Amino acid sequence: MTSSSTPAAGKGHVMAGGVEAELVCVYDEWMPFRLHVDTDADQAQYYYTLPGQEEALVCEWQWSKDSDGTNTVGRKLDAMNFYPPLATSAYYLDNFTLKKIGGESAPELEFSAESLEATAKADDMTSVELNLENTGTSIAEYVAWVDYGMGEITTKENYIYYDRDLSESSVMTGLALEEEEELEIAAMYPATSYGNSAAGTYITTLAYPFVRAQEGSIGIAEGSDVVFRIYGQGLFDQPGEVLAEKVVTYEEVIAAIDANQWTFAEFDAPVALTGYNVWATMTFVHAVPTESIPQYPLILDGNVDAIVPNGCLIRIGNSGPFYNINDVFAAPRGNFHLRMICVGEPVTGGWAELDKTEGTIPVGATETITVDLTSIGLKTGESYDAKLVFLTNITGKETVEIPVTLNIVADDNVEEVLSNAYNIYPNPTSAQVMVEGENINYIAVYNSVGQLVSVVKNSNNIVDMSDYNNGVYYFNIVDNAGQSVVQRVVVAK
Numbered sequence: 001m002t003s004s005s006t007p008a009a010g011k012g013h014v015m016a017g018g019v020e021a022e023l024v025c026v027y028d029e030w031m032p033f034r035l036h037v038d039t040d041a042d043q044a045q046y047y048y049t050l051p052g053q054e055e056a057l058v059c060e061w062q063w064s065k066d067s068d069g070t071n072t073v074g075r076k077l078d079a080m081n082f083y084p085p086l087a088t089s090a091y092y093l094d095n096f097t098l099k100k101i102g103g104e105s106a107p108e109l110e111f112s113a114e115s116l117e118a119t120a121k122a123d124d125m126t127s128v129e130l131n132l133e134n135t136g137t138s139i140a141e142y143v144a145w146v147d148y149g150m151g152e153i154t155t156k157e158n159y160i161y162y163d164r165d166l167s168e169s170s171v172m173t174g175l176a177l178e179e180e181e182e183l184e185i186a187a188m189y190p191a192t193s194y195g196n197s198a199a200g201t202y203i204t205t206l207a208y209p210f211v212r213a214q215e216g217s218i219g220i221a222e223g224s225d226v227v228f229r230i231y232g233q234g235l236f237d238q239p240g241e242v243l244a245e246k247v248v249t250y251e252e253v254i255a256a257i258d259a260n261q262w263t264f265a266e267f268d269a270p271v272a273l274t275g276y277n278v279w280a281t282m283t284f285v286h287a288v289p290t291e292s293i294p295q296y297p298l299i300l301d302g303n304v305d306a307i308v309p310n311g312c313l314i315r316i317g318n319s320g321p322f323y324n325i326n327d328v329f330a331a332p333r334g335n336f337h338l339r340m341i342c343v344g345e346p347v348t349g350g351w352a353e354l355d356k357t358e359g360t361i362p363v364g365a366t367e368t369i370t371v372d373l374t375s376i377g378l379k380t381g382e383s384y385d386a387k388l389v390f391l392t393n394i395t396g397k398e399t400v401e402i403p404v405t406l407n408i409v410a411d412d413n414v415e416e417v418l419s420n421a422y423n424i425y426p427n428p429t430s431a432q433v434m435v436e437g438e439n440i441n442y443i444a445v446y447n448s449v450g451q452l453v454s455v456v457k458n459s460n461n462i463v464d465m466s467d468y469n470n471g472v473y474y475f476n477i478v479d480n481a482g483q484s485v486v487q488r489v490v491v492a493k
Helices: 250-258 414-421
Strands: 011-016 019-024 033-038 043-048 056-062 109-111 116-121 125-134 140-147 157-160 171-173 181-189 201-208 226-233 239-248 263-273 278-286 298-300 313-316 339-343 352-354 358-361 366-374 383-392 399-409 423-425 432-436 440-446 452-456 462-464 471-479 484-491
Touching (some): 019 056, 116 125, 116 366, 125 358, 140 352, 201 226, 201 278, 250 263, 432 471, 452 462
Antiparallel strands (some): 033 043, 109 125, 125 366, 140 358, 171 298, 181 313, 201 263, 201 339, 226 278, 423 432, 432 462, 440 452, 471 484
């Protein structure tokens, strides 16, 4: 709950959880108030009593939300701060009491199955459901993902990034600070962004291109080291546990700049990238700019037409919520030049997707999670195994794993016949793809996680892939008789 620094005369302003309310302020009178917080129900009420009147409810809100309601900060009780509206204001506090109501409470989750299994025909889709029931006495919280396991460690490299290459279009910028400030920039990669191409590989290195705007101006405070981190998946779209951390000294950053190279942070141990949302971050101390010496530690690609919400994140220090850096600038600046380098052979991923990856379950409620499964691109006659991983706030069930298996069975020999009837070239492609064959009705294009991205129906059967990102796509070619076959196409630019 916060108060405005410029309230109207005789008025107070309350903003809590995105809810705003006004109340009368009485000069030289005691103004009793009561804040009731139910952490089990995630609700809060603010009550106020005017002199000579009955207590009245001012407002109520979801307790776990921050003051403007844009971020979820948790249901815990930390502290209460009191700030005067003006530096010269005088006020008094008295009879401040904290009272706990009720006994101990705790959530409890019951899962409807210990494992999940489904069967699908080749190039088809199906789904299974999992129920989560809260049988406890407080709100249950969870975050979940599909874990595809680990592949073989090799020297094969795979770069994962949102930015385009460093060029004259890249933007150097910084914040107008009056004192040094620790910042953390980040790029978050959801499982859907790498599931079919890099699941099972190992994160070894992060890279970032510090530059010198002029002598004495690299953006970070002199002598300050830089810390690169990999975070796992946390609750409410925020980072979870630190999986790896590497300190790059100030001297090493200077050496990389002088050599006209990116700053690389190689972790002491690789981090397996198995299917969770992963956070790649860098923490540094932002130097104070002057009129003669600007400080530009924030390097973005300038590609304002391809800004990804997860590719340009920033926060103060290394705690609290991240926000989009482009929301701070008068004009957008693109995505951060922050890249993640992986090694190893990927496993087959991207064939399972959850319709809910996090949530809160009230006492006595049940939540159904649908697991969407696709056999597109998978081998007929094979079985594919993964596991659903749940992180919860349940004591003794902090981590729950549910195995999931997808069996691919043959339909008939139509697929083989149709596959031989079509010729796709060039493959891999960087632009247009020609599909040769008779009686083609339309071509449905799916991405690596089975999502439909376009339907092409034209006389020449040419599919333009020039605007597609690098990766694996699947063409579902449907003939005039309604029969179909799926072909794998790779975009490589």
